[in-house]
Amino acid sequence: MFESLSDRLGGVFDRLRGRGALTEADVRGAMREVRVALLEADVALPVARDFVEKVTEAAVGQNVLRSVTPGQQVVKIVNDALVEMLGSDASELELGVTPPAVIMMVGLQGSGKTTTTAKIAKRLSAGQGGRERKKVLMASLDVNRPNAQEQLAVLGTQADVQTLPIVTGQQPVDIARRAMQAAKLQGFDVLMLDTAGRLHVDQALMDEMRAVADVAQPTEILLVVDSLTGQDAVNVAKNFSDQVTLTGVVLTRMDGDARGGAALSMRAVTGKPIKFAGMGEKLDALEAFHPARVAGRILG
């Protein structure tokens, strides 16, 4: 991920570092190139503009240009601004509530929501990410798409995570109630609810999502979006967060995303942290999203 941006920025900064002494004009010239690189990576225009302004101000305003290694200093300023743009501290899942902690997964159809539900369930039940193992139950509330509930059951078997038995004809809110009850009675730590997706953001989808959230009172509502859709992913996130209190975003298909525009704009545009990155189809292809590490990857 981020290969193209990383290459472009690498070129700009190698030239800056190679110079030794730097003038304000050198910095401004380099920042123009950074702006173009960000826009080519499909970063939202206002986000790219703010970023470049902030970095330029910091680089020409302080004693950076008079320092012994000005190029190095500018790269450090860029790094810090990138980390801030990506969301500073990595934010973990909130599970410290009276069990079961409910994680509700929302998103459009095809975004990778069901796969991501199973990936997170597997991660939690295996105790990855330095946490203790959790007893996890998954339930699909998708009664629209044929076989959606069966798909989650199959993934559950692969991930070695239990799924709520399927009762045909039951509506999403009732399935959520039954899942809550089962999770409480059977001592599950975490309940993951995979809600229905649709092809577009529409009122029916939003109404159903809110009704489920009212019943389940989730501690996390994670929006799953496809990073390959670039700024559309960011717009979808904005639409969802206008309707429901999202606690974070999962960006899928980052394994195929050489540009990274959605990841880079998401926090600034929506105010929501990216919590995980989907890195492939397999159930262990999920990474916690650490802004500092990601910035390091971009700047090589």
Ligand code: GDP
């Ligand atoms: P849903 O309709 O949102 O529930 O989407 P699915 O979970 O069924 O996923 C749709 C397709 O995307 C499946 O073929 C998944 O294997 C694939 N997929 C999901 N996440 C990722 C990812 O992070 N990377 C890649 N390459 N494929 C993914």
